[in-house]
Structure formats: structure tokens, C-alpha cells
Amino acid sequence: MAFEVLTDRNYALYLAGNTVSWIGTWMQRTAIGWLSWELTESSSWVGIIVLAQYLPLVFIAPLFGVLIDRMDRRRYAIACLLVQILFNAGLLITYALGLLNIHALLACCVLLGIGNAAYQPIRLTLIHDIAPKDFLTQAISLNAVIFNVTRMVGPALGGISISAFGVGGTFLINTLSFLGTLFSLLVVHIHPSARSAKGGSVLFQLLEGLRYIKSVPKFLELFILSVAIAAFGRGVLELLPAFAGGVFDSGSSGLATLMAVAGAGGIVAGVLLSGTTRRSTLVIFISVGCGLLGLFVALLGISSLFVLAMLSIFGIAAMSTLASIGMQAALQADLDSKFRGRVVSLWGMTTVAGPALGASILGALAHVTGLPMVAVISGVFCSVVCIGVMWRSRYFPLGS
Incomplete structure (x- = not known):
């Protein structure tokens, strides 16, 4: 329940x-x-x-x-x-x-x-x-x-x-x-x-946290996926004002609609995850989110109708939430408590900085290719990274 x-x-x-x-x-x-x-x-x-x-x-x-x-x-x-x-x-x-x-x-x-x-x-x-x-x-x-x-x-x-x-x-x-x-x-x-030992400088212990992430293959994979999803999935959502005004010419009312749809997608995905207690189900949700996110991002790029853009944005928000929240749950479940604060703070940094970094890169690229093509490129790149990591990982069902 x-x-x-x-x-x-x-x-x-x-x-x-x-x-x-x-x-x-x-x-x-x-x-x-x-x-x-x-x-x-x-x-x-x-x-x-x-x-x-x-x-x-x-x-x-x-x-x-x-x-x-x-x-x-x-x-x-x-x-x-x-x-x-x-x-x-x-x-x-x-x-x-x-x-x-x-x-x-x-x-x-x-x-x-x-x-x-x-x-x-x-x-x-x-x-x-x-x-x-x-x-x-x-x-x-x-x-x-x-x-x-x-x-x-x-x-x-x-x-x-x-x-x-x-x-x-x-x-x-x-x-x-x-x-x-x-x-x-x-x-x-x-x-x-458990707490970490107080010996060593703050920088040393921060680097120790990074080494801990690198030493656990599953954690490193989750961080790579998190960066890809944040930058090239959620990063596109940061460009919604440009899509509403520059692509669909829908003004502030159109932007409000797209933002509401994105919020609804996140809520629906969160509700789905809230009924999950089994690790196998969690892995399936993460895999679905990572696997389909890039497709919805690319779909936004080829959407000529506003209603299709709404569907794409709902999918982007839902899939990115399934993946990112699911991965955070998987990460938190297996972390060594001595490193929890450092790892979670680094995780939070990627989820906050990733969309901003992605939006800045994609926004600059849009001046050359246009916004629709940027979404297609971002979606393809996101899919390649996510599917590639899952394929090589033993944690995900796509792995060998």
C-alpha cells in the first residue's frame, strides 16, 4: 500500500x-x-x-x-x-x-x-x-x-x-x-x-568520500546516470520558457501549462515509487526511467503540436523522477553510514548543478542548431549514456 x-x-x-x-x-x-x-x-x-x-x-x-x-x-x-x-x-x-x-x-x-x-x-x-x-x-x-x-x-x-x-x-x-x-x-x-573519524582536514575527508564512491561500482554508475539525467533530461525542462515563447508561441499561459504538466509528471512518478518496497521493483523503475527519458526528450524536439509537447514534458518529468528518486533510494539503502553525509551532499550537488549546467550548454547550442534540434541531440545523448551504463552494469537487468 x-x-x-x-x-x-x-x-x-x-x-x-x-x-x-x-x-x-x-x-x-x-x-x-x-x-x-x-x-x-x-x-x-x-x-x-x-x-x-x-x-x-x-x-x-x-x-x-x-x-x-x-x-x-x-x-x-x-x-x-x-x-x-x-x-x-x-x-x-x-x-x-x-x-x-x-x-x-x-x-x-x-x-x-x-x-x-x-x-x-x-x-x-x-x-x-x-x-x-x-x-x-x-x-x-x-x-x-x-x-x-x-x-x-x-x-x-x-x-x-x-x-x-x-x-x-x-x-x-x-x-x-x-x-x-x-x-x-x-x-x-x-x-x-556511525560517524567518520575526525582526523584529517575537511578537504581530505571530502576526497575520501569521492574515493568511496569510486570504489563501489554501483555507486559510481548511479552518479554517472544522475549527471546524465540531470543535465540532458531535466536540463531541457529549464528551457521551457524558450520552448513556450520561441517554439510554440504560447506566451506566459503556455509556459504555465507546461510547468504544471511537468509538476504533474513528477507527482505521478513519486506516487508510483511510494508503493515500492522490493529492490527488484525499484531496479525496474530506475531502468524504465533511464531507458525512456531520452525518447521523451527527443520527442519534444520533433513535436509540432502543443499537445504533443505536453505529453513529452509529462514523460520527461515522470521518467526523470522515476530514475533520480529511485536511484537516490538505492544509494541511501546501501551506503556506509560513515560516508552518508558526504555522499548525499555530493548527490544533491549533481541534482542541483546538473540541470543548470545542462541548460547553459543546450541554450548555447540552440543559437547554432535551434531549440528543437537541441532537444533531439540531448535526448539521443541521454539515451546513449543511460543505456550504455545499464548494459555494462550487473545491477541493472540489461547487464550481462
Whole structure:
């Protein structure tokens, strides 16, 4: 039965706290985007402000992964949340005092990005330490479902909040939303886990985590697949504004439709995964996601009808979610606990940086070949990498 993991009080409390916080975070990101436009009326500044919130997650999250493996995870998570509350309160106070110009907003967003980079790895790591082992796949899948739902609901609530309470009121709501996660961390039971030795520098232990990934063939294969899926599968989804405006001439309403379809695809795939407890079924889902993703990406490139593009985008979102969430569950199930923080933080980096990197490469290539041909090339390349890795792997049914 799907969502059996919710019968576990620990996980249910943890998920509820995170859900409240996620909604607040998406609401605030909407408010920050609106404020950056109000302050500058510059799309370039809007992009810079968004980038400031994500770059720390790409570059320094793995360093925090080292600390997670060294420290008590509950204390680390609580410390991160208190820092995030402090940073968000600082943003609120600066705005309330009328001191929040675009440069101050940029500085605040860098701090918020650092706080998120510190908390993101522990959020993923704690799923394994809180959820029952038999329902780990369900727990990770349900997290993905809730994340996709809040990513759609949060911005809508953010728009309502900005209209009703203003930007400052939305900042206050987000600051208070962290209290839900803080409460859940104070009351849930976290299973004890092994820690890495504290000897050696942070860089040494980070490299030790990389060597650990390389030493386990299955983990290395999962990382290669993750990069291919993120860059050449989800990377195409980052170009949806260009497809909506430049290929289908459907405007903002068309973009909203395509984004909603993508969100629906992710949710459907997450629900499918949430009923999975057997390893063999999980491997089948991963194989299907990896095997079909490139086909849907290529289909988007040859789609001349908007409805066909909708079908393609639903397939891209669903297959990439099946593959990426399934692989995360497989990775988490077999990780040595001493390396969990480092490996999960590196995994998070690939899933965040991959789409951005892929979108930048594909966007540059589109100036030469056009967007439709870029999607076809991306789909073919994604299929070649995914099928090639699965064919050579003993972990997947395509292997010999």
C-alpha cells in the first residue's frame, strides 16, 4: 500500500515539519523575485538574485557533508535551522527598516543560500535515520511528491501573501515556518548512526568520500546516470520558457501549462515509487526511467503540436523522477553510514548543478542548431549514456 510509511510517527512528524518549511521557502522566493523586480525593473538582476540563492548549494554543500559525518546529526540539523531563522529574520528586519536595496538583497540572498547549502544535505541524510528501513523508498518518494506539490502551491500562496500582507509579511511567514521543522527535530527519534573519524582536514575527508564512491561500482554508475539525467533530461525542462515563447508561441499561459504538466509528471512518478518496497521493483523503475527519458526528450524536439509537447514534458518529468528518486533510494539503502553525509551532499550537488549546467550548454547550442534540434541531440545523448551504463552494469537487468 502506498504511503504506509506515514503510519510511522517519527517520519510523519518530520515530513510535516519539512512541508511547512518548504511552503514558506517557496513563498519567500516568490517574494524575493518580486522585490528584486520592484527595486530594479531588470530581468538581469532578477536572474542574479536567483543565482545567489543556488550557487552556495552547488559549491559548498559537499563541505557541509563532511561536518554531517563528523557530528551528531540532530544537533547539526537544529544548529542549521537556527542559523536559517537568524538569516531570514535579518532579511525581514532589514526590509522593515527600509534598508533593503538591491545590493543588500543580494547579500541577504547569498547568506540564505549558504544556510540552505548547510541544511540541504542533512535534510536528505535524516530520511534514512528517521524512516523505517523497510519503507525507505516510500519515504524518499513521498518527500519528492510533497516537494513537487509545495513547489507548485508555494509560489501561488506567495502571490496571495504579497497581495494580502506585502513582501514583509511574506518574509515573516517564512521565518515562522522554520519553527515547524525545528519542533519535529526536537521530538522525533533519530536512529543512531556511525560517524567518520575526525582526523584529517575537511578537504581530505571530502576526497575520501569521492574515493568511496569510486570504489563501489554501483555507486559510481548511479552518479554517472544522475549527471546524465540531470543535465540532458531535466536540463531541457529549464528551457521551457524558450520552448513556450520561441517554439510554440504560447506566451506566459503556455509556459504555465507546461510547468504544471511537468509538476504533474513528477507527482505521478513519486506516487508510483511510494508503493515500492522490493529492490527488484525499484531496479525496474530506475531502468524504465533511464531507458525512456531520452525518447521523451527527443520527442519534444520533433513535436509540432502543443499537445504533443505536453505529453513529452509529462514523460520527461515522470521518467526523470522515476530514475533520480529511485536511484537516490538505492544509494541511501546501501551506503556506509560513515560516508552518508558526504555522499548525499555530493548527490544533491549533481541534482542541483546538473540541470543548470545542462541548460547553459543546450541554450548555447540552440543559437547554432535551434531549440528543437537541441532537444533531439540531448535526448539521443541521454539515451546513449543511460543505456550504455545499464548494459555494462550487473545491477541493472540489461547487464550481462
